Amino acid sequence: MSEFEIQCPVPLARHDIIQIAHGGGGRMSQRLIESVFLSAFANEALANRHDASVIQGNGKLAITTDAFVVTPWRFPGGDIGSLAVHGTVNDLAMAGARPIALSASFILEEGLSVDDLREVVRSMQNAASEAGVPIVTGDTKVVERGKADGLYISTTGIGEVIANTPIGPTSVRPGDAILLSGDVGRHGAAIMTAREGLELNSPIESDAASVHLSALALIDEGIDVHCMRDATRGGLATVLNEISRDSGFGIAVSEDAVPVTEDVRGICELLGLDPLYVACEGRFIAFVPDDQADRAISIMRRFSVSSGTVRIGTVREGRARVTLKTQIGVERVLDLLSGEQLPRIC
């Protein structure tokens, strides 16, 4: 209950902070919802002011959900709000679905500045507008100081599946070309430098972005996309491992072919990390038939989010594992990490 269904904006004081009473469902809750959320997310479905929003849906629908707990919540190239939208839009696109609606639920820590909340909400709305998808319903809860970390956001996305054939690991076939939409590790590197307070000459910007236009263009233009996946938590190496395991085929990748910028490589060396395991939030891999690879690359390169698309490897018969041909020509297994390099990256 108490969705974003309240009318008649009443301004909050500009320098207010979030109090427990903002989560109680009474007048203060309503004022928060009106002045922060409804005004920013304004759209028809949201305006019906009921517990649920109604949209038109036909055929196959894709659903995805994600919690966002990134720390710090503001980083070069984005914040927790834009990240939540990009992450959700991208998960839909990876399933071959055009995003049609998002929902957002907020857990706010008592003491959060309302100005900061407004900034996050604005950034969410900007990302959603750019992606062309409305935020149709939401919820807000407030927890006591020390029971959250500023704010957490959970988003759910609904999309219409436009792919005629299933897109996923089970459609992957030996011989498939593996395309990567750009350089890896910039989201993780941006978070790390913000977290560690490292001073760089030019800050590394997160790659966080919605990639659905590029991914869906492949389908629209007739490429037989077998699988797509965004290289988020765990980075490129982890998603390649997941797809290898779930498809049952081997994956051979050439280290030389994987773009990593000098500044990302430098930060990773400094912190003892392998960039192949560092999260991206605006990069994806696509598995396509070998004879369609060149055309797929040229389609992806038309979009700025994937202008750096390259082919990084090939699917192989045989054991389901990922092998990396290193720069010195040695082939080694690229395994799953046990724990994590970077907690709270998204």
Add this chain to the structure above:
Amino acid sequence: MSEFEIQCPVPLARHDIIQIAHGGGGRMSQRLIESVFLSAFANEALANRHDASVIQGNGKLAITTDAFVVTPWRFPGGDIGSLAVHGTVNDLAMAGARPIALSASFILEEGLSVDDLREVVRSMQNAASEAGVPIVTGDTKVVERGKADGLYISTTGIGEVIANTPIGPTSVRPGDAILLSGDVGRHGAAIMTAREGLELNSPIESDAASVHLSALALIDEGIDVHCMRDATRGGLATVLNEISRDSGFGIAVSEDAVPVTEDVRGICELLGLDPLYVACEGRFIAFVPDDQADRAISIMRRFSVSSGTVRIGTVREGRARVTLKTQIGVERVLDLLSGEQLPRIC
């Protein structure tokens, strides 16, 4: 990313606790997902092991989302898991929609016992099975000790709208009968007694339940339902105020007609609360034409969750406010509270 898409259950140690590495996307994340979530929520859409799940949807879809931060997370009559399912199912039903899929996102605090998590997940799955709706996708994040309160759950529900006419405050008309599905305040009273550690002879059980079968039966059997709303955060008085404000009509309620059990009344007196503002999680109000009220009551009474349905009031022309005819015959305005009586009730 890193939805519940992992195969091959690998048992976690029985007395494990949640560690930061369980949220990192590597092997430990996958083990957690396999051994706790996938096995409990098993269903076809979830088993496709991709970033998004696919369901079939046609026509108008209702979408709702809620964050659950209830403390304590276990209470007489339920826990945060069953509550999340009931709350989401009910919000769909209140929009005249039959639930077709749920998603769940978990924020776990480092140090949470895996056994406790299993208990919550089992309880979620039981509630979802009973309600006949699958949990098709999910996500898990882990935050450091002191950055959450055990666990938070955000759920999103998708439903097919079965009502032919819009159900909501704007469809409310003067003369409408207002039906209430049972006694109020038991959820809030159960949480309060658990929170305060009060020892009662017989503990008050929460009313938390999925009410969709009862609510949707009204529509199926041809009642012209104008509005429905579940009386959650802020209780009956708050939702009546919301509907009065959004419909533009007055609402007159008789205090005598509103069922409150003796034990709930006792706890409320002890803690200085008004039961009309205390949250329910398995009670709803329905606005129906006066001449269909008796038939609607008899339909609702067929379901155990609403066997105590009564008529509590009537919609009136004139000023949009809620008036209560008290037991001593005086009419007073039942206003919105400013803050809250009970934070973190759901």
